[in-house]
Amino acid sequence: MSVITLKAHYDGKQVCLDEPIDLAPNTPMLVTVARPDAEDADRAEWFALAKAAFARVYGDDEPDYSNAVILERP
DSSP: OOOOOOOEEEOSSSEEESSOOOOOTTOOOOOOOOOHHHHHHHHHHHHHHHHHHHHHHTOTTSOOOOGGGOSSOO
16 A cells, blocks of 8 residues: 555545545545644744753853864854
C-alpha cells in the first residue's frame, strides 16, 4: 500500500481536501488531526527547551571573545 500526505481542512460538516486527487470509491484513508492548541503547546515546550539550552551555552560565566580571535570572517 502506498501512502501519500494531502492537506485538508474541516469546514464544520465534512473534511475537504485542499488538493485535487483521483480516488476510487471506498478508498481506505488514515486521518491525522493537527489541533492548533496542541501545536501551540508543543511549540511552547520546544521554545522552553531551546531557551534553557541557550542559557547553559551562553551563560554569564562564558568569556567574551573579541574580534581579534576570529581567524576567518564569514
